[in-house]
Each structure stands twice: as C-alpha cells, then as structure tokens.
Amino acid sequence: MVNDFDRIVNAWNSLLDEPGALTQTARYRICGSSNFGAYLAIRFDDKAPILEIGPITPDILKDAPLPIIKGVDSELSYHSQEMFLSLTLKQTASIDIFLTLAARLTDELSDVEHPITGYGVIRKVLIVWRAFFSSEKKMLSISEQTGLAGELILAILFMDNSIEVATVIRAWKGSERSHHDFQLPLASVEVKATIAHNIETVSISSLRQLDPTGTQKLFLAQVAMDSHDHGDQTLPHLVKNIRQRLSSFPAYRLEFEEKLLASGYRDKDESHYSQQSFQVRKVRSFCVDDNFPKLTHNSIPEGIVEATYQINLGTVALQALTFDELILAISSNQND
Template identity: 35%
Template sequence: MTPAELAERWTDLASARRSSSGMERRRLDAAAAVDVFACIFWPQGRAGLLIEGDGRASDLADRVPRCRGVRVVVEESGAGATPQRTVLVIMLEQERLREIFGVLSADLVNAIISEPSGPAALRRCIDRLCMWQGLFERLAPEGLSEERQRGLFGELYILDQLFLGGENLLAGVDSWVGAESSHQDFRRGGLAVEVKTSLSKRHSRITIASEKQLDERPHVHLLLAHVRLDESEGLGTSLPDLVANVRNTLSEDEPASRLFDERLLLADYLDVHAPQYETRYRLTSVRYFKVEGNFPRLAEWNLPPGVGDIRYTIIADELGTWEMDSTSVVALAGETM
C-alpha cells in the first residue's frame, strides 16, 4: 500500500458520501490478521483508518501516543465475549498535514498486514504510532530546509561509499545511526564517523554541535568526514536521485531496504516532498580526518569545570596532519564489518 493508493481510496470514499454522519469505509487487505479499513469520517469528511482485531485493549490504551493533528482512539467491543475485540480509530484533524498523514497511514497499513495474528498487529500499530509521534512533532509540511537537504545528502553519500560495499547490506544500513540522536552519524564495531557537509563557495569552517561529537574515547576509531558540494544547474545529483540510487543498491535485500526507509523517516525525509527537492549537487571533495592526539576539538575531557552544551567551529584546511586517504578509510570501514 502506497500513500498515493491510500489517497485514492479516501478520494473515492469522499465522493461516494451517503450520509451526513458516521463514516464511509473500504477494506484494504482481506487476508490481514485484523480488519483494516480506509475511512472518511463525517460530517467533517476527515480521512483516517479503522483497525479492528482480536485482543484486549487494556495493555495498549496506556501506550497510545498523541500525535499533532491526529486523533487516536482505542476501544474494546464485545464485552464479555470471547475473544474480545479491539478497535483503533486513527483520524486526521489538521488538513494541512494530509500528505504526511498519508505516509503515516500507508506505513501503518504495511506494518499491520505483515503480522500473523490480531494481537501482534494491534501491538505493531501502536509501536509504529509511537515512532511517528516524534516525527509529527518536528516534521514541517513543506519538507527539509536547504541546509538539512545538504546534510542528508552528505550522510547518504558516505553511507554508500563506506558501508554498502560488502555483502552484508543490512549491517551497512544499520551503521547509519545519526537520525537516532547518536552523537555521530555512523557507528559500526569500533568505528564511528561524523559527517559534515558544506557548499564549496563558502568558507571551510566546520560546525561541531556538542562536546561529545568529536570525543574519540568511546570508540576505537573516530573519523570526521567533510563533504563539499557545488550547487549545479541541470547537472549533478539531487537528494531524491541519491535516495533512489541507494534504494536500487538495496533492492535485492528486503530487510535492508525496509530498514533504510525507516532510517529515512527518522531523518525526516518523506517521498511526498521529493518533487520539492530540486537542487542538484556536484561533489567537489570528500576529506577524512582521524580524530586523535592533538586534533583540534573540545570534548568533555578537556573542558573547564562547569562548561557544557557547547557549539564551536574548526577550520578544515588546517586539519591536514590528521587526514586519511579514501582508500585507507574504505579499508578501515571494511574491517569493522
């Protein structure tokens, strides 16, 4: 089920309005372990989902998240019956979030129908809603800013170059942890890599977001990757192009593909925004620096007492002493597989 297919169901249901109250619904997958319906709720004509299956709501109700612009209701039906039935209603309340809600709903449907039993499907639905709660709090309806597009472009480039060259693609994707609030963008084995992306026409200063970002102590090796890009008219690669390239690399590995799409969501990348990401980039340079010894950085271990939550810059052109060639970096990444 794709967001576009789900949007078509909602449009058809809205055009077939038969009453001024209640809802119109259409089953989405007859083979699923639970009943899953696309719905339009009247009188406001709000889009949503109805999920109903065997199982009790008592262990789910306390975990139901509150998502901005989305109403979630959990009810038990058939009191005293065996088995009991649980009903989940998920309804859009802010129309400006309709495209994002379509992505959320399609994700929920795909997660639910993959489960073998009703209770498992209901739990999976709540689990996914909990993940989406954080996304809805920070996602902008207009998509990623130019700066965040560049940052994600740099991370995906490094993912492709360093971590997807071996046979274990799932482990490669799993190394991308920056979207999970890690201090570095990539971690695998004893290796951590922090990626910074900037435009070539700007100065070579690199902004470090915290005293933990370049703290090498928890790792065997900590690398700083500096990706420099030029914006290109008509030529080069857009962010959606690069996403498509990585998906093509992972296309034969379903678990890796699924995990990659989940990590994209955590990075606030939604396919519905892809047409807006028109900027194309040409790679100017990629430099790798090993953070060790006298590398210029501020970390917890060298800060004065009482100082924390810092943000500072370093100058990339003055880091030559710690630079590693790309061949050595690729080999180092391969050793951690």
C-alpha cells in the same frame, strides 16, 4: 521482491481507484492471523485513509488508552459484529507518514496471534510515532539539505565499496541526532558536508561530536560539494538510489523510510528539492585521535558543560585520508 512498504503503498493506490458509494468503505488486509490483524481502508465520502486493527474488546483499552496523535482520530468501529480499533488520518498531507506507520505496524504485528498482545504492540508503536505527526517542521533549509545530501552520498559510497547495504542502513544515525552520523561495527564516522568554497574550516556543534568514547575508531569525513540549480544528483535522486538498493532488504527499507522521516525529508516536497543538485567535489577524512584538534568533556576545564567551536583542517591536512584509505580503516580490525 515487494517489501511491506511498497506493498502498502500499492494497496493504498488500489483503494483510491476502488468505486464505492459515499457511505461505504473499502478494506485491504495488510497483516495478521485469523484471530487478530490489521487492515488499510478508505472512506469514500472524503477519501480518508484508515487503519483498522482487531478484533478487540473494550476492556483492552480501559487500562491503557492510546496516546493522542495530532491529525489522527481513534475510535471503535464494527465489522461483522466484531469490534475494531480505527485510526483515521485527518491531515491528508501526512499520508506518507501514515503509510510508513502502517508498514511498521505490519512488521511488528506479523507474529501476533492474540488481541491483548496486539494492542500492547500497537500502543508501544504509536507512543513512538506520535512525534512524526506532531512535528510542525517545514521543508528542509539549504543547510539541512546539504547535510542530508552529504550523509546519503557517503552511504552510497560505502555501499559501492563493499560495505553491505543492510550494515550501512543500520549504521546511519544522523537522523537520530546521535553523537556520530554513522556507527559501523568497527568504527564511527562523523560527516561534515559543505557547499562552501573554503573547505578548510568545519564547525563542531558539541563536546560529544568528536569524542571517540564508545567506539573502536572515530573518523571525521568531509564531503565537499558544488551546488547547481540543475542536475541529476538531487536529494530525490539520492533517496531513489538507496530505495532501489534496498529492494531485496524489506526490513531495512522500512528502517530507511523511518530515518528519512526523522531527518525531515518528505516525498511531498520532492519538486522543491529537485531544484538543487549536489556534485561531489572532494571527499576526505581524518582519524580523530590524540593528534587531531578537538574539544571533549575530558579535555576542557572543570565548569564548562558544553561548547561549539571551529576546526581549521588546514593544520592537519597532511593527515587526511583518501576515501579508499577510509574504507580500509573502517573495515579492518587490525591495530594501527
């Protein structure tokens, strides 16, 4: 099964191979009905990628203009005397973001029949997506790579231990800057990844991070890894592993791609990330209950509104769960 994301990437690669005069464009229909649809296009003079959406009428744009997106020009174009909204990518280094946006629009516009409805959907999506294009963020730092690797490794371990692929992708919240990295149906898991030799100390970045409010159970999972200059367990390898698992889950493949972008991971930086391999040394977890050392809003003096702190896991080492025990705990609805 070819999902929308891969289909659009393949379509773009095909457009790149199309012959054409400098004044011409080539189009590929990616979604829509006979009344309204979206096309991926290429302008041959500068190889600029374009999303053409329509047909529309000028009055649709009058009361609700599109948001300004850095590196993307919007204008009106004509085909067969019909008007289309054209989004042209000016920053070619952002082609991966642009094609992921095309996949999201394909999904959102799949059942749209009328231009007014379609334009409302497009505007809503672009308001969210302008943040992806406006970011000045460079490549992930070593600590950010370590954190992302730990989350992806834990996601793969969950999938390998009978938690459904779609459930894991929905549960992954690390890129959303949520309080907890995984929010599963029966439990939440906060991930602490480290390549340090000393794994007894973990840093907690807020009073919400170990606050169990709103979840049935909360666990802190520590993924201790060794970092090597060469090896197979690189960030690109972990990403590819999950992409392959999502080949039969097109909607969740798109969600995964969006969360990767939100985490700061870009395929264009793959060669840089391939220089560091993460070998799992140990995975252990702790139930964050009344006996676990933590600070929350309910446990601090009045007047303190935020805090960062460190926990010595050596003081609760005897409470550590194996990974199999964690899987049982987050998969079971029975009371402790």
